[in-house]
Amino acid sequence: MEHRKIIHIDMDAFYASVEQLDNPELKGKPVAVGGNSQRGVVAAASYEARKFGVKSAMPSAKAAKLCPNLIFVPHRFPRYRELSQQIREVFFEYTDLVEPLSLDEAYLDVTENKIGLNSATLIAKEIKSKIKERTGLIASAGISYNKFLAKTASDMDKPDGLFVILPEEAEEFVAKLPVHRFHGIGRVTAEKMVKAGIFTGRDLRKKSLEDLKLRYGKSGQYYFNICRGIDHREVQPVRETKSVSAERTFERNLYEMEEIIQEVDRIANISFNRYQRSKASDGHTITLKLKYGDFRQVTRSKTQEDAINNEATYLSIARNLMTEDLLDEEGIRLIGVGISNFKKDEEPEAPSQLTIDF
Known part of the structure; x- marks a missing residue:
């Protein structure tokens, strides 16, 4: 069977860079x-900050303690989108099969490409070079025959990396890979796997499909496949946004209503900013998600007839969803706020392609 040629491009420390x-x-x-x-x-965080342990999603107060000389700068999303568009234009010089994941990363299927070059590795080198020439920014690239391996490869040699996983190398590569480096296996799941004696892809491969489904539910099938280097997902250039959200797991459980409301406001603000950047169309439903100290989870939602497109309304609904009856003696370890139920435009007379910012 002829293998596809997939490139995953990931900009290095994009916002900070x-x-x-x-x-x-x-x-x-x-x-x-x-x-x-x-x-x-x-x-x-820039790579200079990461050396001190500073990471994205970390509280600023903790980051400042880890790195006393840390320089904080406010975000400028219009500028990030401007550069992302320039990067995206480079991608389309090689293929129309571009699947953006965020402002700073995307999958490209170059099996059949616009310049007739058979080598995905040479294409990735050209893309990295053009991005540097046109924007001054550095990208890392992962190349393989499926999305899982390409995504994994792009993270192997950062920054300014270019890493290839050939079909004949994939089985041994995945066998040696620690489970925490598997794309799609989060930190909590990786910790559970380690406690169960699953340290690498080789260990994961020893588990039957039935066992993995029993342990990890629907994700069991995905884990069964990726530890064998199997991923049949195609690069999808059109992605419909179903919801936009933000959430945070706290270092300590929250018990007091005043403190919880402050966190709801802050997370709702992050969620609203993401909603604006996503250009999703006219959301109508706000959802509040809570996870308690014993890992029980509840959600509360409110749907409005009118679209929710201003920040004051967005934050007000999120705050009002957090009521006294949701307090619990176990405390709250996670809060999430999101918007969904986007307006469906009338069917066009002819098919049209959704444009996605990158």
């Missing part, structure tokens, strides 16, 4: 994009 690009005084210094406040969160 843009800030260093636009402000040369930040070059070579530890930079965090995000608010420098007690309730602030790091949106992105």
Whole structure:
């Protein structure tokens, strides 16, 4: 069977790198994009900051303790979108099969490409070079015959990486790969696997499909496949947004209503900003998600007839969903806020392609 040729491009420390690009005084210094406040969160960290343990989604207060010389800069999403569009234009010079995952990463299927080049590795090198030439930014690339392996490969040699996993190498590569480096296996699941004696892909491969489904539910089939290097998902250039959300797991459980409301406001604000950036069409339903200290989970939703397109309404609904009856003696370990139920436009007379920002 002829293998597909998939490239995963991942911009290196994208937001922070843009800030260093636009402000040369930040070059070579530890930079965090995000608010420098007690309730602030790091949106992105430069590689200089990562050496101190600073990571995205980390509370700004903790990041400042880990790296006393950390420089906080506010985010500038219009600028990030501008550069993302330039990067996207490079992709389309090679293929129309581009699946954006976010502003800073995408899958490309170059099995059949616009320049008639048989080598996906050479195409990836050209793409990296053009991105650097046109934007001044550095990208890492992973190349393989499916999306899982390409995504995994792009993370192997950062920054400025180019890593190839050939079909004949995949089985042994995955066998040696620690489970925490598997794309699609989160930190909590990886910790559970390690406790169960599953340290690598080889260990995971010893488990039957029935066992994995019993342990991990619907994800069991995915785990069974990827530890064998199997991933049949195609690169999908059109992705319909079903929901936009944000959530946070706290370092300690929350018990007091005042503190919980503050977190709901902050997470709702992040969620609303993502909603705006996604350009999803006219959401009507806000959902509040809570996870308690004993891992029980509840959700509360409110649907409005009118579209929810302004921040004040968005935050007000999210806050009102958090009522006293949702407090619990186990405390709250996670809060999430999201919007869904997007307006469906009338069917066009002829098929049209959805445009997605990258």
